[in-house]
Amino acid sequence: DAKTTQPNSMESNEEEPVHLPCNHSTISGTDYIHWYRQLPSQGPEYVIHGLTSNVNNRMASLAIAEDRKSSTLILHRATLRDAAVYYCIPPGAGKSTFGDGTTLTVKP
Amino acid sequence: NAGVTQTPKFQVLKTGQSMTLQCAQDMNHEYMSWYRQDPGMGLRLIHYSVGAGITDQGEVPNGYNVSRSTTEDFPLRLLSAAPSQTSVYFCASSFAGETQYFGPGTRLLVL
Numbered sequence: 092d093a094k095t096t097q098p099n100s101m102e103s104n105e106e107e108p109v110h111l112p113c114n115h116s117t118i119s120g121t122d123y124i125h126w127y128r129q130l131p132s133q134g135p136e137y138v139i140h141g142l143t144s145n146v147n148n149r150m151a152s153l154a155i156a157e158d159r160k161s162s163t164l165i166l167h168r169a170t171l172r173d174a175a176v177y178y179c180i181p182p183g184a185g186k187s188t189f190g191d192g193t194t195l196t197v198k199p
Numbered sequence: 200n201a202g203v204t205q206t207p208k209f210q211v212l213k214t215g216q217s218m219t220l221q222c223a224q225d226m227n228h229e230y231m232s233w234y235r236q237d238p239g240m241g242l243r244l245i246h247y248s249v250g251a252g253i254t255d256q257g258e259v260p261n262g263y264n265v266s267r268s269t270t271e272d273f274p275l276r277l278l279s280a281a282p283s284q285t286s287v288y289f290c291a292s293s294f295a296g297e298t299q300y301f302g303p304g305t306r307l308l309v310l
Contacts, residue, residue, distance in 0.1 A: 134301035189242035
């Protein structure tokens with residue numbers, strides 16, 4: 092199974108961009124990378140996913156390296172509501188492995 | 200659509216008691232999964248199912264049973280509760296194993 096590596100924690104100031112990295116060097120060529128986030132006392136929620144090219148949606152952007160061994164979740168203007176644990180995982184056919192993710196702290 | 204629903208929201212058990220955590224989804228997803236999350240930790244997969252009648256074990260299956268008689272429901276049974284099973288339990292569903300949709304969780308305290 093593909094595994095991912097993320098920093099344990101990151102800090103950002105409100106209104107500034109945040110780049111959350113993820114290494115997934117063992118991902119297969121057809122696996123999408125999914126990002127989820129978990130707000131305090133809630134279940135994880137889907138943020139974005141991508142295969143090879145950069146992706147944008149209303150929540151975030153996803154930049155995927157050309158060799159697909161890493162990706163970066165970009166929050167363009169962090170808000171206090173973005174403070175959460177962010178997980179990047181390859182799809183696992185319903186049996187995904189969630190690591191400990193990156194805890195994002197947003198300072199006012 | 201209600202999405203993924205879980206009941207109860209909170210439960211207190213005594214050691215040795217049994218109970219069933221309920222999970223239901225109304226999105227016609229074939230894939231469903233149960234995770235547990237201990238304080239300050241990530242999610243660990245307990246059991247999963249790729250369709251009605253088909254289940255398999257995840258990382259931490261001991262002490263838990265599942266069955267999948269319908270597409271909509273995926274209950275998790277604790278056979279004999281232990282304090283080590285104190286955790287928050289999340290159910291998730293997905294279409295073809297892709298993007299997962301999570302329920303709000305069940306907080307379980309075993310005394």
